[in-house]
Amino acid sequence: MAKAQRLSAKENRPPDLRAGEQVDFPFLCLILLLLTLGLTMLWSASFPQSEYDTGYLDSGRYLRRQALCAIIGLAAMWLFSRIPAAVWYRLAWHLYGISILLLLSVLVIGQEVNGAKRWISIAGIQFQPSEVAKFAQILLFARLTRHFGPEAKTFRFGVLGFGAALLGILVPLALEKHLSAIMLMGMVAVVMMFVAGTRLKWLMAGAGAAVLFVLIYIRFMGYAGDRVTAWLHPELDPGDTGYQILQSLYAIGSGGLFGLGWGKSRQKYLYLPFQYNDYIFAICCEELGLMGAAGIMALFALLILRGYWIALRARDRFSTVLCAGLITLIAVQTILNLGVVTNLLPSTGIALPFFSYGGTALAVNLGEMGIVLSISRRRNSRNIQEA
Numbered sequence: 001m002a003k004a005q006r007l008s009a010k011e012n013r014p015p016d017l018r019a020g021e022q023v024d025f026p027f028l029c030l031i032l033l034l035l036t037l038g039l040t041m042l043w044s045a046s047f048p049q050s051e052y053d054t055g056y057l058d059s060g061r062y063l064r065r066q067a068l069c070a071i072i073g074l075a076a077m078w079l080f081s082r083i084p085a086a087v088w089y090r091l092a093w094h095l096y097g098i099s100i101l102l103l104l105s106v107l108v109i110g111q112e113v114n115g116a117k118r119w120i121s122i123a124g125i126q127f128q129p130s131e132v133a134k135f136a137q138i139l140l141f142a143r144l145t146r147h148f149g150p151e152a153k154t155f156r157f158g159v160l161g162f163g164a165a166l167l168g169i170l171v172p173l174a175l176e177k178h179l180s181a182i183m184l185m186g187m188v189a190v191v192m193m194f195v196a197g198t199r200l201k202w203l204m205a206g207a208g209a210a211v212l213f214v215l216i217y218i219r220f221m222g223y224a225g226d227r228v229t230a231w232l233h234p235e236l237d238p239g240d241t242g243y244q245i246l247q248s249l250y251a252i253g254s255g256g257l258f259g260l261g262w263g264k265s266r267q268k269y270l271y272l273p274f275q276y277n278d279y280i281f282a283i284c285c286e287e288l289g290l291m292g293a294a295g296i297m298a299l300f301a302l303l304i305l306r307g308y309w310i311a312l313r314a315r316d317r318f319s320t321v322l323c324a325g326l327i328t329l330i331a332v333q334t335i336l337n338l339g340v341v342t343n344l345l346p347s348t349g350i351a352l353p354f355f356s357y358g359g360t361a362l363a364v365n366l367g368e369m370g371i372v373l374s375i376s377r378r379r380n381s382r383n384i385q386e387a
Helices: 004-011 026-051 059-081 085-109 129-153 156-175 179-196 200-219 222-231 243-255 280-312 317-341 359-377
Strands: 109-114 117-120 125-127
Touching: 004 026, 004 317, 026 059, 026 280, 026 359, 059 359, 085 117, 085 156, 085 317, 109 243, 117 359, 125 129, 129 156, 129 179, 129 317, 129 359, 156 179, 156 222, 200 280, 200 317, 280 317, 280 359, 317 359
Parallel strands: none
Antiparallel strands: 109 117, 117 125
8 A cells, every 4th residue: 555655656746857858949049049139139228328337438347247147047047957847846845935035035134226125135146036936936836736736726726725825925025015026926826827727717806806906006106106107198297207118119119110220229328218128128129120129029929839839748737837837927027028118018117038137037037948948858758647
């Protein structure tokens, strides 16, 4: 009896990798192409700001920092592409607990940057714990999906179970007043719960509650309300709340069909704030035009579709949900960023993956793509219980 239980437990564990299996080559090529384009556009978008910040002594300050983080991220991607899914399965609860502690530490020892207290510094390295929390949430949801199994359709597990795990991350973020991360993680959670089997009626009810929360948040948080007003009517305050949106639209409109040419943007010369960060896509539109911007969006679309293709062919349920969650994170970030830059959505402060300046986000994104590559190694062999 004991031997049979051990064999059953062994079968239920996420599988290890087999020697000699290869990662998904098209997905890898798309990652490297987006990263190369991102670093190229970051150099063009950031050098005026870099010169200004350094007294016109250094034009590559932001590029060097981003390139260093890209190297770290590529190393993490290679390493994680070799790590079996079983390792992440076992680490899910540990990383979840660590991420909560890091989020809470921001409230005590966090550093304020641009009016927001969301960064901490360890050994001289500054990073956002929310980036780690995003991954930890996805990893835990994937483990819970496998653990709950068919019971994910019930209210107890599909709503209360996932909801309790989500609140553990969202409450510290709410204390930080990090609305953009709350929105992002909430959207990813809904997709993962749907994949897990949570009934649609409960997801719709949760979405309604989330909308109510956002409305209340905007009502009592003045800066959030200003963002909505600036989104709807940026022309009413072109010198303050509507300034950034208008400058972004000027950049997009100036690009025309084929753009002004790489490096020839005018808005990046301190007209458009955060031109190398949240609004870097506006510079892409100005320099590369509609055709170049459409090409970038097409690459993101191909990456996302290929990622979901890998998820559908993953070896076991844990790997499927984990892969789907990681790809959904990239998809939601991309859609929200492009929506903000083109003024289809209010400003959220969400960066464009692989393009926007931000070392922590870039390194984490590349590491997460390494996990997807690891999952792709076993896409053609399936667990007996999952088949």
